[in-house]
Every structure is written in C-alpha cells, then in structure tokens.
Amino acid sequence: MGTKKRRAQEKQIRLNQILDAARKLLFSDGIGNISISKIARQAELGVGTIYFYFKNKEEIFVALQEEGLALFYDIITKINQTPLACDEKLKQIGTAFYQFSQEYKDYYDIINYFLSSSKEFFEPQLKNKIDMSGSKILSLIENVIVRGIEDKTFHKEDAKKYAILFFGALHGMIQLKKLERTALGGANHKRLYEYSINKLVQGLIP
Amino acid sequence: MGTKKRRAQEKQIRLNQILDAARKLLFSDGIGNISISKIARQAELGVGTIYFYFKNKEEIFVALQEEGLALFYDIITKINQTPLACDEKLKQIGTAFYQFSQEYKDYYDIINYFLSSSKEFFEPQLKNKIDMSGSKILSLIENVIVRGIEDKTFHKEDAKKYAILFFGALHGMIQLKKLERTALGGANHKRLYEYSINKLVQGLIP
Amino acid sequence: MGTKKRRAQEKQIRLNQILDAARKLLFSDGIGNISISKIARQAELGVGTIYFYFKNKEEIFVALQEEGLALFYDIITKINQTPLACDEKLKQIGTAFYQFSQEYKDYYDIINYFLSSSKEFFEPQLKNKIDMSGSKILSLIENVIVRGIEDKTFHKEDAKKYAILFFGALHGMIQLKKLERTALGGANHKRLYEYSINKLVQGLIP
Amino acid sequence: MGTKKRRAQEKQIRLNQILDAARKLLFSDGIGNISISKIARQAELGVGTIYFYFKNKEEIFVALQEEGLALFYDIITKINQTPLACDEKLKQIGTAFYQFSQEYKDYYDIINYFLSSSKEFFEPQLKNKIDMSGSKILSLIENVIVRGIEDKTFHKEDAKKYAILFFGALHGMIQLKKLERTALGGANHKRLYEYSINKLVQGLIP
DNA sequence: CATGAATGAGCATTCATTCAT
DNA sequence: TATGAATGAATGCTCATTCAT
Known part of the structure; x- marks a missing residue:
C-alpha cells in the first residue's frame, strides 16, 4: 500500500x-x-x-479560482471569528471584498473570468466543485446575518437570500470601478463602495 | 454640394x-x-x-455596446414615461434590466465585456463617449429617485449614489445567474433577482 | 503666360x-x-x-534623399570655403560626415536605404538625378584633393578615385557603429572613425 | 540513451x-x-x-547571416594558409571580399541587412553571438597585419584598428557599386575597388 | 508516466496602389 | 486637379491540443 x-x-x-x-x-x-x-x-x-x-486549460484556471476563493474565505473567516457585532462584521466583510479585488487583482480577475463569461464552462461535476467554494463564502455571510437576526441586531430576513444580494451587489459595484472617471461623474469609487456597504447593512437593521 | x-x-x-x-x-x-x-x-x-x-476591432465593439446601451435606455425611458409611482418605476426598471440581459444577451455580453475586462480600453475620448451612454442610464435612474424623494415616496437620500448602487447591485446579481444550480443552493435566480429589486427599493422607502 | x-x-x-x-x-x-x-x-x-x-512612394524617398545630400553638400561646402589647408579640410569633411550621420540620422538612413538595398530602384533618368547629388559631393572632395596636390600638400594621386575611396571608406566605417560593443572589441567607434580619417588623409601626404 | x-x-x-x-x-x-x-x-x-x-524571423536571418560569415571566414582562412607575403594576402582577402559580395550576393545582402538597418536588433546575447562571427574575420585580418609588421613588410601600426578600417572601407566601397554608372562618373567599380585595396595596403607599407 | 515535436487555423493590422467621381 | 473609398494580399506570430515514442 x-x-x-x-x-x-x-x-x-x-x-x-x-x-x-x-x-x-x-x-x-x-x-x-x-x-x-x-x-x-x-x-x-x-x-x-x-x-x-x-484535461484543459480551463481546469487549471478553475483550480486557481478555487485558490482565490479559498483565500478570500480565509480572510472573511478571520473577520467572522472576531467578537465584533454582526453589522460590523458584515461591513468588514464588504470592505475585505474590495481589498481582495484590489490586492489580489489577479485572483479576482480569474473569478470574474468565469462569472462574467457568457460561455457555459465545464461539465456539471466540475462546476459543482467550484461553486461549492463560492457556497462556503455565501454560507459564511449568511451565517453572520443569521446570528444578527438571532441577537436582534438585524430584523427578520431571509438570510440566505440577503447574503447573496449582499455579495452580488458588492461584486457588481466593484465592476463599476472602470467608470470612476466618467459615468460615475467623478464620484470616488471607493467611497461609493463604502456607501453601498452601509446601505446594504442598513437594509438589515430594524 | x-x-x-x-x-x-x-x-x-x-x-x-x-x-x-x-x-x-x-x-x-x-x-x-x-x-x-x-x-x-x-x-x-x-x-x-x-x-x-x-480604427480598431475595439471601436466596432464600442459601437455595438453603444447600440445596446441605447436600446436599454429606450426601454427604461418608456418606463419612465408611464404615470407609475416612483417605487414602481424603479422596480420595473430593475426587471427590465434583467429581461434585457436575457433577451439581448449578446448586447449584455458586450457591455459586460468592457466592464469586466481587466484591461483598460481605448483612449480617454472614446472611453468618455461610451461611458456617457452609461451616464444617461444612471441619470435616468437618479431622476426617478429624485422624483420619489420629492413626492415623499422615498426618504431623503443621495439620489446619484443610490442610482449607482441600484444599477451596480442588479448588474452584480445578474452575474450570479451561472451559480443558480450550485452556489445559490438551488434558489431560483429570477426570484432572487426580484427579491433584490425589492430590497433595493425598500431601502429608499421611509 | x-x-x-x-x-x-x-x-x-x-x-x-x-x-x-x-x-x-x-x-x-x-x-x-x-x-x-x-x-x-x-x-x-x-x-x-x-x-x-x-509616381511612387520611392519617388518621395528620393526627394528626401536629395534633400539630405544637399544638406550635407552645404555643410562640406562651408568647410571648403574656409582658408584651411587641404589636409585639414579633408579631415573636417570626414568628421562632418560622421556628425551628419548622427545628427541627421534620418537623412542618413534614407541615403543608406537606397545605397544598401539590394534592389535596383527607379528608372535610369531618376537614378541619374539622384546620383548627381552624390556626384557633387564627390566632386567637392575631389576638388579638395586636387588643390592639395597642386599646392604639394598631397602627393600625386588620382584625385577622383581617391575621393571615392575617401567617401566610401568612411561610409563603410559608419556602418560598423553597431558592432561597437561586440565585434569591435570595445574599441570606441568615434575614435576608430577619426583614426580612419587620419589614415585616409595620411595616404595622400607625401 | x-x-x-x-x-x-x-x-x-x-x-x-x-x-x-x-x-x-x-x-x-x-x-x-x-x-x-x-x-x-x-x-x-x-x-x-x-x-x-x-523564436523569431530574425533568428532565422541571424542563422543565415552566420552561415554567410562562416563561409567568408573559410575563404579568407584558405588565403591565410597560403605561403604568400602578408601584403599579398591582404590584397587577396580584399579581392575575396568583393567576389563574395558578388557571388554570394544574398549572403552579403543579409549581412548588410543587419549592418545597415537603423534598428537595433536582438537581445545582447544573440547580438554577441553574431558579432563574434564578424570578430573572427576581423581577427584574421588583424593577424595578417600583425605578421606583416613582425616581418617588416608593414610598418608599425595598430593592427586591430587597421584591420577594422580595411574591412570597413572595403565594405563601404562595395556599397558604392550602385553608383557605378552615375555618381562614379563611369569609373569601373571593380577597378575602383582594386584601387582601394591597393591604397589600403600601401597605407601599411613603410 | 512523461515528453515535446508538430500542427495550422486563426488573429489584428498595414499598406501601396487604383479609380470613379 | 483633387479626392478618398476600396482593396486584399501579406505579415509575424500565438496557441490549445494531439500523439507517437
């Protein structure tokens, strides 16, 4: 053996x-x-x-994407382990997402590569595997929200759905970075992003 | 002559x-x-x-992107011209965005192409031109929000920022379509999207 | 009229x-x-x-080449008009050629373009016209040598031939610039060029 | 294995x-x-x-150029191995250069291609490699001159420099071939070239 | 297991020149 | 005279993938 x-x-x-x-x-x-x-x-x-x-070039990319997701998961896990209040945790997770997209630009790019591509990649099983990495992240966020609901920091809400909204919305906001100097009318993107975090967290507060 | x-x-x-x-x-x-x-x-x-x-392959893409943006702008302009309440308008705009991304998938793809690419495209002037098409869309949304604030449908809010959040968030949500059967845990993406619209509009209501 | x-x-x-x-x-x-x-x-x-x-792109190049040749002719004409001794004149012409190839690199390039190309360009008449610009330069050099022979600065010599050798040799030396750091074994090209001028002038001195 | x-x-x-x-x-x-x-x-x-x-189109050209240089090196090596006097050897090398430029016109062209191009080609190592082929040729000429100095056929002289002058000058003279029927005023180019060889060798004789 | 040679369609872009108006 | 639209061959180069060894 x-x-x-x-x-x-x-x-x-x-x-x-x-x-x-x-x-x-x-x-x-x-x-x-x-x-x-x-x-x-x-x-x-x-x-x-x-x-x-x-099997594929894409399969390598998938592996790298998983690395990226795992890294991000680690980051937000650390945030989750702090004794912060849930709303604060959520905000920090949002901020961490932004930082991740800047500091680990290439990991973010590769995640984006799969997410924004119009092609349907890989066979189901593979797809599953990858998305599970994403699931863990969403679950963690969901968990924070659930806790917040439990301790009355947040009002009642479909935690799972809101977690997805939270993540998806911030992801969308990051995409707008390019427009900073034009369509956004000069609004500072970072500030805009923080504004978005706040609004999204506020949406949970009673 | x-x-x-x-x-x-x-x-x-x-x-x-x-x-x-x-x-x-x-x-x-x-x-x-x-x-x-x-x-x-x-x-x-x-x-x-x-x-x-x-001059460029990209210049052609830009032209197509503008077509797409113009088309979407037309769609939401029509919504704006209805006598609906502002919150309802906003919801319909959100829904229209989703429909656009499905029905005019390729226009959406090309918009996405520029937005999600990590490359910085084109010279400033060209960039300006494109982003201005986006600006019009954001302005329209902003306008709806402003009206809503004026008629007290919405509470006071930085309309411009919220418009960007609204658009960006929904854009991000659309991106998650791919994960429908996996990371989203089987949640119906369309329903999730509508949920998001509602939350985002709720965030404006007093 | x-x-x-x-x-x-x-x-x-x-x-x-x-x-x-x-x-x-x-x-x-x-x-x-x-x-x-x-x-x-x-x-x-x-x-x-x-x-x-x-008629041609090449015809334009020819015109530019003539400009370059005329410019160089002007430069060495000025040298010729000084009251310098013939050997000194010759040396200065040589140096001027080098300077011309550096300062008016692009004119030199275009001259070189025709000279080093293996293609036979243009019809005879055109060719004639261009080469006459070169002739004037060679004649001037020849003239300096003739004077030198007359005033016994130089020994008897076929002035025309030597003029061509003088010009051709220096032209060849300029071409070796590229090899400065390699085949020339680190020898300073400029110095090498001056050495060449001296040797070529010495070849005329009794 | x-x-x-x-x-x-x-x-x-x-x-x-x-x-x-x-x-x-x-x-x-x-x-x-x-x-x-x-x-x-x-x-x-x-x-x-x-x-x-x-790696490159140029790399192929380089290989061909080296072939050409090697061929020419072989030719002059044979001359060097004869029991001729040094001045005679030098003359024969000069003549061989002319013949090479005519008979192996294309090899000569490719050498010229690199020499006369205003572009700086290839990375240093590659450049080195090529130029070394040129070096060998120059060294051989230098060697002939050194021997000539030793056996008093030639007067004292910086052999290296003179070798470069010898080679460069003849290279330049070859370039003038094109002008045979015009700027050279009908002078026979071949004869002119031989004249140049003689003058250059004479420059070494006491 | 591991190799690396071979493929060839594909790509964006350039350019001298022509010619109908 | 002057224009400028149209051409289309040509260029150097990349790359995912295969497969015989």
Whole structure:
C-alpha cells in the first residue's frame, strides 16, 4: 500500500508544481497571457504532462479560482471569528471584498473570468466543485446575518437570500470601478463602495 | 454640394453595413468569436475597408455596446414615461434590466465585456463617449429617485449614489445567474433577482 | 503666360507641402514607418493627390534623399570655403560626415536605404538625378584633393578615385557603429572613425 | 540513451530543413521577400513548427547571416594558409571580399541587412553571438597585419584598428557599386575597388 | 508516466496602389 | 486637379491540443 500512497503523493507534488507555475504566471502576466506552453516551461515539465494532470486549460484556471476563493474565505473567516457585532462584521466583510479585488487583482480577475463569461464552462461535476467554494463564502455571510437576526441586531430576513444580494451587489459595484472617471461623474469609487456597504447593512437593521 | 451630402450618406451606409455584419456575428457567434475578417466576409467588404471605417476591432465593439446601451435606455425611458409611482418605476426598471440581459444577451455580453475586462480600453475620448451612454442610464435612474424623494415616496437620500448602487447591485446579481444550480443552493435566480429589486427599493422607502 | 507660371508655382507649393509632410514623418517616425496615407494625412491632402505628384512612394524617398545630400553638400561646402589647408579640410569633411550621420540620422538612413538595398530602384533618368547629388559631393572632395596636390600638400594621386575611396571608406566605417560593443572589441567607434580619417588623409601626404 | 541522441539528431535535421528552405528563398527571392509562411511552405512544415525551432524571423536571418560569415571566414582562412607575403594576402582577402559580395550576393545582402538597418536588433546575447562571427574575420585580418609588421613588410601600426578600417572601407566601397554608372562618373567599380585595396595596403607599407 | 515535436487555423493590422467621381 | 473609398494580399506570430515514442 505504501507504493500507492507514494504515487498519490507524487501526483500531488506534480499537481502543485503545475499550479505553482500557473499562479506565478497569473500574477506576473495576468490572466489574458497564460498559455499552456508557458505554464509547462515555467513548471519545467513537458506540455503533454500538463495535459496529463489537467484535461484543459480551463481546469487549471478553475483550480486557481478555487485558490482565490479559498483565500478570500480565509480572510472573511478571520473577520467572522472576531467578537465584533454582526453589522460590523458584515461591513468588514464588504470592505475585505474590495481589498481582495484590489490586492489580489489577479485572483479576482480569474473569478470574474468565469462569472462574467457568457460561455457555459465545464461539465456539471466540475462546476459543482467550484461553486461549492463560492457556497462556503455565501454560507459564511449568511451565517453572520443569521446570528444578527438571532441577537436582534438585524430584523427578520431571509438570510440566505440577503447574503447573496449582499455579495452580488458588492461584486457588481466593484465592476463599476472602470467608470470612476466618467459615468460615475467623478464620484470616488471607493467611497461609493463604502456607501453601498452601509446601505446594504442598513437594509438589515430594524 | 449635393455630392458632398451623398458621399456622407454613402459613408453612413457602409458604416451600417459593417455594424450590421458585426451585430449579426455578435448574435450568432458570440462576442468571443468575432474577428475582423469574419466581419469583412459577412459584410462582403475587404478587410481593409473595415479598417477604413473603424480604427480598431475595439471601436466596432464600442459601437455595438453603444447600440445596446441605447436600446436599454429606450426601454427604461418608456418606463419612465408611464404615470407609475416612483417605487414602481424603479422596480420595473430593475426587471427590465434583467429581461434585457436575457433577451439581448449578446448586447449584455458586450457591455459586460468592457466592464469586466481587466484591461483598460481605448483612449480617454472614446472611453468618455461610451461611458456617457452609461451616464444617461444612471441619470435616468437618479431622476426617478429624485422624483420619489420629492413626492415623499422615498426618504431623503443621495439620489446619484443610490442610482449607482441600484444599477451596480442588479448588474452584480445578474452575474450570479451561472451559480443558480450550485452556489445559490438551488434558489431560483429570477426570484432572487426580484427579491433584490425589492430590497433595493425598500431601502429608499421611509 | 501668367497662368502657366502660376500653375507651376502652385504645383511647386503642393510638392513642398507633400515633402514637408514626408520630412516631418521621416524625422518623427523614422524611415521604416512612413506610409503614403500617413503623408497624406500629415499634408492634409488626399492619398490620390500624393500619387498625382509622385509616381511612387520611392519617388518621395528620393526627394528626401536629395534633400539630405544637399544638406550635407552645404555643410562640406562651408568647410571648403574656409582658408584651411587641404589636409585639414579633408579631415573636417570626414568628421562632418560622421556628425551628419548622427545628427541627421534620418537623412542618413534614407541615403543608406537606397545605397544598401539590394534592389535596383527607379528608372535610369531618376537614378541619374539622384546620383548627381552624390556626384557633387564627390566632386567637392575631389576638388579638395586636387588643390592639395597642386599646392604639394598631397602627393600625386588620382584625385577622383581617391575621393571615392575617401567617401566610401568612411561610409563603410559608419556602418560598423553597431558592432561597437561586440565585434569591435570595445574599441570606441568615434575614435576608430577619426583614426580612419587620419589614415585616409595620411595616404595622400607625401 | 540512444533515444536522446537520436532526438537531438532529428531536431538538428529539422533545423537544417528550415534553414535549407530559408536559404533557398533567400537566394531565389531575396532577403526582402522572405516570410515565415513562405519558409514553412518551402520546408513543408507548419508555421508553428518554424516557431518551435526559431523564436523569431530574425533568428532565422541571424542563422543565415552566420552561415554567410562562416563561409567568408573559410575563404579568407584558405588565403591565410597560403605561403604568400602578408601584403599579398591582404590584397587577396580584399579581392575575396568583393567576389563574395558578388557571388554570394544574398549572403552579403543579409549581412548588410543587419549592418545597415537603423534598428537595433536582438537581445545582447544573440547580438554577441553574431558579432563574434564578424570578430573572427576581423581577427584574421588583424593577424595578417600583425605578421606583416613582425616581418617588416608593414610598418608599425595598430593592427586591430587597421584591420577594422580595411574591412570597413572595403565594405563601404562595395556599397558604392550602385553608383557605378552615375555618381562614379563611369569609373569601373571593380577597378575602383582594386584601387582601394591597393591604397589600403600601401597605407601599411613603410 | 512523461515528453515535446508538430500542427495550422486563426488573429489584428498595414499598406501601396487604383479609380470613379 | 483633387479626392478618398476600396482593396486584399501579406505579415509575424500565438496557441490549445494531439500523439507517437
């Protein structure tokens, strides 16, 4: 059985090797400039090897997206573990989302890549897997809201739905960043975003 | 001087010819599969001719995006002209946005293309032009809110900011469509969207 | 006859207009980036108009080349008019050639363009015209040498041939500029060039 | 390990296949008319394959240039190995250069292509590699001069510098070929070239 | 398991030149 | 004279994927 185990480990090592390379390229060249052969070169592996571990270029992207989501999940988990009041937690989660989109721009890009693409990607199972990463995030937010309802910080509300609205709305607001200097009429985007957080949290307060 | 005029008309005709071709391809092949040579073939023109009328592939996309924005603007203008109450208007605008994203999926895609791309597109002037189309939409929404505040349907609020939040949030919600069967936990996306509209309008009601 | 004259003048004006534009582009964008339509745009004329005045893109280049040659001729004419000794004159002409290739890099490029191209350009008459500009330069150098021979600064020599050698050799030396940091083994190119001038002049001294 | 070796050999074969095609095109169509797709077609390979073996179009040109330089180096090496006197050797090298520029016109063109282009080509390492081929040639000439100085055929002189002058000057003289029937005033170019060789060698003789 | 050579359609863009008006 | 619309071949280059070894 030791062999089997070792095999599995080696497989994992290769997998990481590839993802390390892909991540590096993601952060150095941006999502639009990643190619399989670049990844192969960076990982010091053959192109074919990449295809042995990943069916697709997209599958690699998915893995990176999951990394990004996991990272964001970690961030908001920390917020959730603080002894802050629920409304405050929610605000901090919102702010963290913005920061994440700026600091980990490339992770955000790759998440956005899947979200905004009009194509339907991957087979259901794969899709499931990814979305579950998103689910965890939504669940956490939902949880904060539930707690808030429980301790009367928030009024009664469909926590799940509101969590989705909260996340979706802020995601949409981030997208408007580009318009800062034009359609937004010069309004400071960051400020606008904070305004949005506040409104969304207010919407929960009795 | 008739010649001059006719020339200008002919030029306009060609321009439309090209945009017709591009639009057709947009709707048939999707934004990711439009290439200049395809457009040329579709328009029965030489590749060079396309470049005579448009500096860029992107410039064509911009034109199409403007079409989409104009179309959406028309739709919500009609809503605005009804004698509905402001809150109701706002809701209908929200719903119209959703419908637009479904019925004119490709126009929505192209708008999304510019919005979600991490690249900074086009020179400032061009950018301005496009964003101004967006501005009109935001202004209209803002206007509805202002009226609502005036007639006490809505409480006092920074109408401009709220308009942006309204639009941005709904835009973000539309993006989540993909997650319908997974991260959203089976929640019906359309219903979720309507829920969001309601919450956003409620946020304005005293 | 006034009409005829005026016509001719107008033609000259247009011609200059075009050359002005071309020259401007030569100096701003470099010889490799001049296109007829760019020239047309710069000159605020139609593309067709350019073709009315010049049969060819190359014909425009020829005109610019002549300008360059004329300019260089002016420079060395001034040197020739000084009361310097012939050997000194020759040296200064050599130095001036180098300076010309650096300061009027683009003129030099265009001269080089014709000289180093393996293609045979233009019909004989045109060719003649251009080369005559070169002839004048060679004649001037020849003249300096002749004077030098007359006043015994130089020993007897085929002045014409030596003039060509002088010019050709220095032209060749300028070409080696690129190799400064490699094949030339770090030898300073400018110094090398001056060394060459000296050797070439010494070759004339008894 | 035989496999590895064979692989390498096959790779070399492909490389030659490509260079053969490129050389053929160079000689048939001239340097200005070589395109990657032409090379691919000629070599009966896919375009991508070319790019697998050469990063660049320029890299192929460089390879061809090196071929040319190596060929010329071989020629003058043979001259150097004869028991001729140094001055005679130098003259023969000069003559060989002329012959090379005529017989291997296309190789000469490609060398000229890099030398006369105003663009700075390739990354330093590549540049180094090429120029070293030139260096070898210059070194050989230098060597002949050094020997001449040693055996008193030549007077004392900076051999390195003079070698460069010798080569550069003759290179420049070759460029003037075009002017044979015009600016050179009908002087026979070949004769002129030989005159130049003589003068340059005389410059070394006490 | 791993390799890496091979593919070839595809891409955006440029440009000299022509010609009907 | 002057225009400028139209052309379309040509260019260098990329890249996901396959498959024989």
